[in-house]
Amino acid sequence: MERRTYLVTAGIGASSLLAGCLSDDPSDTESDSAGSDGDDETDPDGDESGTESEPDPGPVIETYLEAAQAENPDAMAEVVHSASPLQGLLTDPEWEFESSGSVDLDALETEVVTADGSIADVRELEGAEFWFAESDLEAEIGDEEITLVRAELDGEESTGETGVYALVTEDDEWKVFWVGSEDEISENPEETFEAEIIDTDDDVVERIEWDVDAVDAPEGSDFETGDYARVHLTDSPGLEADLIRTESTVAGAEFEFYGEDEDEPSTSWAGTWANVQLDPAGDQIVVTAVRGDTETVVHREQYEPSD
Incomplete structure (x- = not known):
């Protein structure tokens, strides 16, 4: 039996969507922990954008992350x-949600970066170009308020990762519409590359396919390879x-396969x-293979766009 996984990374919750397939795992369980809904609040210092005052976007983001840490997709x-x-991902029974870690959300800092957002602002976020290529966002959310909020962890909890949340109103309440990460990417990515290491013995990596679809496209859709x-x-x-x-050094995407027992080394990740x-x-x-406090890079390979 195969189960797909939607992964939210530890920290501010930038999404690695449709990340992988875990095969033949009989130990599937679902957490029934509950998350709490955030109440809309008013920020007296918020910028005006067509309303009397801007509601505080922090509660909805914190509620989203609390539910993520509880591995509660319903919440x-x-x-x-x-x-x-x-x-659709969170409510589809074929997808299982896993959180890759937890942090102290008391260290969560949010800042409105675009109070009066637009459809164009949403489309510019990481991953949005692929996901919304076939969507008529103007018809779906064009009449709603849109705001972009930067979220990050402060102090000792900081991971150096920053998330940008596109929040869109629905029934006069802020809702999470999309989450992207905010990274400063070099104009010359090759400058950040380290020497290749190829797992020629197939100890961990069998092969890498390049320019694949991020998801099994629905029948009749026109999704293109991303x-x-x-x-x-x-x-x-x-x-x-x-x-x-597994991670991409420039785009900053990451996915981790854990063993059956996080305290015991194993090969239960094989074939995934x-x-x-x-x-x-x-x-x-x-x-990278991690065993105890030791991390060993077992494969490092460069991606060169075909065009």
Whole structure:
């Protein structure tokens, strides 16, 4: 049996959508922990954008992340806009939600970066070009208020990761519509690349497919291939690990495969795969085996766009 996974990364919740497929795992369980709904509040210092005052966007983002940490997709769906593709993922029984970690949300800092947002602002966010290529956003949310909010963790909880949330009103309440990360990407990605390491013995990595679809496209759709790599892990591992991490160094996408027991090394990750988003200008896939406090890069391969 195969189960797909929608992963929200630790920290501010930038989404690695449709990340991978975990195969033949009989230990599927669902958390029934409940998240709480955030109440709309008013920010007396907020900028005006066609309303008397701007509601505080912090509660809806915090509620979303609290539910993510509780691995409760139903609670997350309650604060996600009905027109958002996230809604379909969170409510589809074929998808399982997993949180890759937890942080102290008391350290969450939010800042409105675009109070009076537009459809164009949403489309510019990471991943939006692919997901909304076939969507008529003007018809779906064009009459609603849109705001873009930067969220990050402060102090010791900081991960250096910043999320940009597109919040859209629905029935006069702010809802999460899309989440992207905010990274400063070099104009010359090759400058950040390290020497390639190829897993020639297939100890961990069997192969990498480049320019794959990020998701199984619905029948009759016109989805085009995106800037993603599919990392296939070997069926016959040459080592044990607590977890296997796959990441793209420029786009900043990441996916982790844990063993059956996080405290015991294993090869239960064998035969799995993950989709990892790539920067279209060039990127590098890095696969790391983690065992205890030791991290070993077992595969590092460069992505060169075909065009």
